[in-house]
Each structure stands twice: as structure tokens, then as C-alpha cells.
Amino acid sequence: QSALTQPASVSGSPGQSITISCTGSSSDVGAYNYVSWYQQHPDKAPKLMIFDVNNRPSGVSDRFSGSKSGNTASLTISGLQAEDEADYYCNSYTKNNIVVFGGGTKLTVL
């Protein structure tokens, strides 16, 4: 159960767009459309932002979008805002109902 690979950090200015990648394998990201993304502010519980690759839960801004190509999923945040500064984690379903997370990406809004 290897962790998914995410960049350690990304940054962008207010109003810009950024993309965070999440690379797995043909056993997880590449095999299933069950990739989710979470936002975590310091000392807070994670919040679900995207599920099933590209679906937003009710209440999540449409500035957040997800996609997948092969073994790599991506989270795009458009129109960056100061409150988007947080850690972001992807996860994927794998065989046998196992779930694997990425190592996390720290987003800095400059």
C-alpha cells in the first residue's frame, strides 16, 4: 500500500489558478474513478472537496475541480483566495476496499 505521490508544496497569487497532482499506479488511481481530495487547515479536521475524481459535495466552491488522466489525478483551484491556503490530500480506492492517501501538498497563497 504505497502512498500516492503529491508535490510537497505549491504556491500562487490571489486570483491565479494552481494545480496539484496526485500520482498513483494502475492498481489505484489508474484502476478506479474513486479519487477524492481533502483540504486541511492547521489543527482542523480534513474537509472533503472533491469525490469520484471530479464531483463536488454540496457547499464546496466551484473554484475547485478535479480530473484524472491515466495514473495521475489533479486538483485545480481557480481564482485563488487567501482562505485556500491549507494542506491538500488526495486519496484513492484500491483493491479489497483499501484506501491510500497521498503525502499531502502545502498550498501557499502569496
Added chain:
Amino acid sequence: QVQLVESGGSLVTPGGSLRLSCAASGFNFSDYYMTWIRQAPGKGLEWISYITSTGGIMYYADSMKGRLTISRDNAKNWVHLQMNTLRAEDTAMYFCARRRQGGSRGAFDLWGQGTMVTVSS
């Protein structure tokens, strides 16, 4: 109020055991798969266990398999995590979370605030 509240975290010596609990309220608990996810200090999220809505099937991450037992009480809206033979590397915040309905595997849409487990002599 729709919420999950964890309890049971504490300081425990290596080799010891601990039982974490998670109280659910505000939703039909028995309709949902429940899971435990942990986060070591300054580190990322790690999924560790799953239980189906009826409690009939449980899944565990390899990193803790054999040392964990997840269970639930649908009458009282609780999910528990029994952890045995604890090691220093098990030190983490342990979160209880609800899996989103509709078959979205891996999508956890409700989280508790976490309970801290520290393993140290």
C-alpha cells in the same frame, strides 16, 4: 446536529492497548460505512480501518493489521477502535470519519475533531 465526536485518546506505554470511541449524531448512523484515519504529528493522513454499515465486514491497513479491531454499535450510534501492542510510531491524531453514501469509495464527508494517542515510556 450532524457530528462525530471521538474520545479515548491518551498517553500509553509501548506494548499497551487503547480503545478509541466515536459517537455519531444527527444522521442515520446505520446507513453508513465508518472509518478511522490517523495523522502523525506534522505528517500526512493514513487510512487504517473500515467497517461496513451493518458491521459485518471490516478492513485494515497492512501497517496495523493484527493489532486493530474495529467494531460498531448501531443501536447506540458508536464506532470503536481497539488498538493493541502499541508502538511509538502509532503516536498520532486519530480521526473517525463517515464514508459518503452512494458508493463513493474513499470519499469521507464527515469527520470528527480527532483524539490524540501518544505512545511513550
